Amino acid sequence: xxxxxxxxxxxxxxxxxxxxxxxxxxxxxxxxxxxxxxxxxxxxxxxxxxxxxxxxxxxxxxxxxxxxxxxxxxxxxxxxxxxxxxxxxxxxxxxxxxxxxxxxxxxxxxxxxxxxxxxxxxxxxxxxxxxxxxxxxxxxxxxxxxxxxxxxxxxxxxxxxxxxxxxxxxxxxxxxxxxxxxxxxxxxxxxxxxxxxxxxxxxxxxxxxxxxxxxxxxxxxxxxxxxxxxxxxxxxxxxxxxxxxxxxxxxxxxxxxxxxxxxxxxxxxxxxxxxxxxxxxxxxxxxxxxxxxxxxxxxxxxxxxxxxxxxxxxxxxxxxxxxxxxxxxxxxxxxxxxxxxxxxxxxxxxxxxxxxxx
Amino acid sequence: xxxxxxxxxxxxxxxxxxxxxxxxxxxxxxxxxxxxxxxxxxxxxxxxxxxxxxxxxxxxxxxxxxxxxxxxxxxxxxxxxxxxxxxxxxxxxxxxxxxxxxxxxxxxxxxxxxxxxxxxxxxxxxxxxxxxxxxxxxxxxxxxxxxx
Numbered sequence: 001x002x003x004x005x006x007x008x009x010x011x012x013x014x015x016x017x018x019x020x021x022x023x024x025x026x027x028x029x030x031x032x033x034x035x036x037x038x039x040x041x042x043x044x045x046x047x048x049x050x051x052x053x054x055x056x057x058x059x060x061x062x063x064x065x066x067x068x069x070x071x072x073x074x075x076x077x078x079x080x081x082x083x084x085x086x087x088x089x090x091x092x093x094x095x096x097x098x099x100x101x102x103x104x105x106x107x108x109x110x111x112x113x114x115x116x117x118x119x120x121x122x123x124x125x126x127x128x129x130x131x132x133x134x135x136x137x138x139x140x141x142x143x144x145x146x147x148x149x150x151x152x153x154x155x156x157x158x159x160x161x162x163x164x165x166x167x168x169x170x171x172x173x174x175x176x177x178x179x180x181x182x183x184x185x186x187x188x189x190x191x192x193x194x195x196x197x198x199x200x201x202x203x204x205x206x207x208x209x210x211x212x213x214x215x216x217x218x219x220x221x222x223x224x225x226x227x228x229x230x231x232x233x234x235x236x237x238x239x240x241x242x243x244x245x246x247x248x249x250x251x252x253x254x255x256x257x258x259x260x261x262x263x264x265x266x267x268x269x270x271x272x273x274x275x276x277x278x279x280x281x282x283x284x285x286x287x288x289x290x291x292x293x294x295x296x297x298x299x300x301x302x303x304x305x306x307x308x309x310x311x312x313x314x315x316x317x318x319x320x321x322x323x324x325x326x327x328x329x330x331x332x333x334x335x336x337x338x339x340x341x342x343x344x345x346x347x348x349x350x351x352x353x354x355x356x357x358x
Numbered sequence: 359x360x361x362x363x364x365x366x367x368x369x370x371x372x373x374x375x376x377x378x379x380x381x382x383x384x385x386x387x388x389x390x391x392x393x394x395x396x397x398x399x400x401x402x403x404x405x406x407x408x409x410x411x412x413x414x415x416x417x418x419x420x421x422x423x424x425x426x427x428x429x430x431x432x433x434x435x436x437x438x439x440x441x442x443x444x445x446x447x448x449x450x451x452x453x454x455x456x457x458x459x460x461x462x463x464x465x466x467x468x469x470x471x472x473x474x475x476x477x478x479x480x481x482x483x484x485x486x487x488x489x490x491x492x493x494x495x496x497x498x499x500x501x502x503x504x505x506x
Contacts, residue, residue, distance in 0.1 A: 058382050062392040320382040321375065336368065 005121030032124055036114050040262055043113075045075045047261040050308070051315060058319040082257075085250040090153065093247065097151035102248065102255035104144030109259040109266065111137035116269040117191050119279045119299035130191040131179055134270065135172070138225070141263070142168040145227075145244050148256070152247040160243025163233055163326055167224055170333040171231075174221035177341035178214040181348045182274050185211065185357065191273060198277035201284075206358045210348040215275045217341050219313065222267035224329070226260060229318035231329060264314060265307060272306035279303040409470040409485040412439075412463050414503040422504055423482035426458040430474035430483065438468045458504055465491060466499035 015024035049064075049072065056063030064071030089095065114124040115134045125133065142165055149161020185207045186194050197203075204211050224231035245256045272278060279299030283291045324332065351357050362370060393402055404410075416422040426443035442460040447453070475484055483503070493499060 054386075056392075057386050057390070060385055060388060060391050062390050062394070065392075065394065316379060316382065316386075320378050340368075 003121045004119055008121065036110060036124060040110055040113055041258075043265050044258040044262050045079065047265055047311070048078070049075045050311065051261065054312065054315045055319055058316070079254070082254040083251055087250040087252050088247075090247050093153045094151035097147045098247075099252070101144045101148035101151060102252045102259075104147065105141050105259045106144075106255045108137055108140035108144065109262050111140070112266045113262060115191060116266065116303075117195055117273060117278050118303050122300065123192050126190065126192045128188070128190050130194075131183060131189045131274075134191075135176060135179070138263070138266065139168070139172055141259070148248070149244040152244070154247050156241050157244050157246045160246070164227060164244060166326070167227070167231060167233070167329055170330060171221040171224040171337075174217055174333060174337040174341050175225055177338065177345060178218040178221065179270075179274065181210060181214040181341070181345045182207070184345065184348045184352055191278075195273060195278035195280055198280045199283060201358060202275065202277035202280070202282075204275045207348065207351070208357065210344050210351060211275065213340065213344045214348070215271065217337055217344070218271055218275070219310075219317070221333075221337060222271065223314055223317060224333075226263040226267055228260070228264060229314060230321035230324050232318075233323055233326060233329065265311060268310035268314060269303070269307045271310045272303060276306045276310075277302075278306070404487040404489070406487065408487045408489070409472055410487045410489040411465060411485065411491060412468065412474065412483055412503065413486045413488075414461060414483050416505050420505040422458075423480040424458045424461060424504065425480055425482070426456045427479065429477045429479065433473045433477045435471065435473070436467045436469055438464050439474060460502060461504040463501045463503050464499060465501055466496055 012024065012028065015027060018024075019027075052074070053063040053071075064074040067074040067077050089098070111125075112134055115126075115130060115137070117123040117126065127133070145164045145168070146161050149157040149159075149164070152158070182194075182203060183189055185203060186197055188194060188197070198206070204215060207214070223229045245253055248256060279302050281291070281294035281297060281299075281302055283294065395402065414422050414424060426441055428441050428443075431439045431441050440462045441458065442462070443456050444459050445454050446457050448455055470485070472485060491499075
């Protein structure tokens with residue numbers, strides 16, 4: 001497995017020969033920030049294109065085909081359109097909060113994004129409470145959504161934001177429980193360490209039944225976390241025009257839109273990291289030749305392959321099921337997912353204590 | 359719906375959700391129905407029930423089935439159809455017979471209700487799927503359907 005820390009170390013030592021170490025570290029931070037923003041934008045574009053194509057296929061259509069080969073330039077055209085549109089400041093809105101809200105949403109999303117270990121040695125934020133940090137960072141987003149709804153001076157926005165608040169705060173619990181279930185198995189919260197432990201088998205196989213239940217709960221709760229799929233009632237078009245971002249236009253709307261799609265990728269990326277071994281290739285104990293072949297595929301290919309597989313699963317769910325009512329959403333969470341999650345946690349503890357996992 | 363037990367409810371819910379997902383994944387791989395119109399003119403598939411333009415089918419000699427009864431003209435809500443007919447006498451039998459001279463159809467005022475086709479006793483007229491009807495001059499929409 002190629003270790004990208006060789007490259008990063010080389011860049012660091014190269015910069016240190018030309019300038020003092022403090023300046024070199026500062027420069028590297030700026031460089032990494034730019035790279036993260038760039039990757040963020042590229043993933044958002046890929047996600048939007050994929051969403052349109054997958055949605056079209058599920059509805060027996062073709063999707064965008066006209067702009068560029070297979071419609072690939074379509075999303076760039078959309079982004080360009082969004083960028084040149086006017087940002088309208090509405091009257092009687094709380095100007096400061098109104099302008100602040102999209103940035104809070106996107107900052108929380110970028111913070112969570114930078115936690116994902118993309119390949120060996122390519123971890124931006126990697127420390128011993130990685131999963132905690134990830135969950136904390138990603139739940140800042142709900143503050144932005146609540147602020148957007150509150151400051152817009154629009155009842156649809158407010159209702160959307162309130163629904164979103166109730167939903168996201170509830171489902172945070174299930175996400176936490178299912179991640180905790182896996183932390184019981186891994187014994188660590190550091191994301192790179194979690195990936196390393198899956199070298200001899202992904203956790204979805206190693207943890208068998210409780211891991212599978214945790215994965216399903218995580219998928220459902222994660223889908224609800226990003227306000228998508230059957231849980232998109234914060235922005236239910238038919239009831240609330242567009243929910244919390246009704247009053248936003250131009251790039252401020254674009255931030256919400258992009259953050260929604262990258263949050264979907266982040267949810268999938270975490271699922272890929274924790275359940276499917278992140279950048280770790282598929283290793284089957286005993287088949288050394290097969291393992292060696294799998295090792296030739298670079299880590300980031302594995303990571304993105306797995307992440308986009310989970311993205312596809314979530315899109316499949318989104319374009320299959322009708323939207324839930326608010327009471328159904330809360331019933332699903334508090335009467336089904338949380339009790340099952342708690343029971344599953346107990347089951348995982350029993351399995352780890354009696355060493356029943358692989 | 360009768361009250362289900364908690365566990366039964368979960369199993370039932372999951373199984374129905376899986377049925378839904380099975381249905382959509384089948385749809386995902388079926389042939390797509392989108393027609394990429396200007397490029398695929400040659401292979402364009404239009405539903406046979408689509409009403410594009412009124413036509414009067416005729417055989418190789420140009421004979422049609424129209425008996426000039428005028429039912430279509432009478433039933434047309436927009437006065438789109440106007441029939442000119444003449445009465446001729448058959449030389450052998452000496453019977454008088456109405457014969458179609460000109461069947462005029464104004465595409466510009468047709469609303470494609472298909473009443474004319476439904477009332478026709480001899481199925482002499484029908485709608486075909488030709489839909490590229492735009493022309494630069496309104497007078498070009500005045501069509502004569504019979505060829506003889």
